[in-house]
Amino acid sequence: MSELVFFLEEPSAKEMLKSVLPKILPDTYIPIYVVFEGKQDLEKRLPGKLKAWKSHGAKFVVMRDQDSGCCFIIKSNLVNECRNSGKPDALVRIACHELESFYLGDLAAVAKSIGPNNLAEKQNRAKFRDPDKLSNASQELKRIAPNYQKISGSRDISKYLDITNNRSKSFNALISGVKRLVDES
Known part of the structure; x- marks a missing residue:
């Protein structure tokens, strides 16, 4: 190993x-x-x-x-x-x-884990097409997914992250x- x-x-x-x-x-x-x-x-x-x-x-x-x-x-x-x-x-x-830019790059994962359910349809909006450009990714994530908490949110969202489509x-x-x-x- x-x-x-x-x-x-x-x-x-x-x-x-x-x-x-x-x-x-x-x-x-x-x-x-x-x-x-x-x-x-x-x-x-x-x-x-x-x-x-x-x-x-x-x-x-x-x-x-x-x-x-x-x-x-x-x-x-x-x-x-x-x-x-x-x-x-x-x-x-x-x-x-x-780190939250990773989650904004896969809104379907956010929707599946902490909601709201309609987040995936926002992925093609201009601000979410290239989430690395957002200087306030954590604030943006909290705005669109109010249940997001840094550690538990990371644990929950990452279970659903698509490693081939982010x-x-x-x-x-x-x-x-x-x-x-x-x-x-």
């Missing part, structure tokens, strides 16, 4: 991955989640955690939200931290702008990157 270690900025990302990863990971991989207390904590403690990880054959994924920062700068800084920590092959993925480009980049990472073994 090989370890696939995820370094995450928040617990809601872990809840999402716990449902999504079984859909794409071979049985030979065990996901391990290291959850930080926000993006500053992740960036501060990531180098030490990477350097300390000694399991032979472990693969690493670093994921955080873009929020209001520049995606390219954030990713470049994290890639450099991984390289400088002796893990140059770590996969770095940024949720543009927020409008969020950053979600698709995460899925394809993880698949490529495990296929390289």
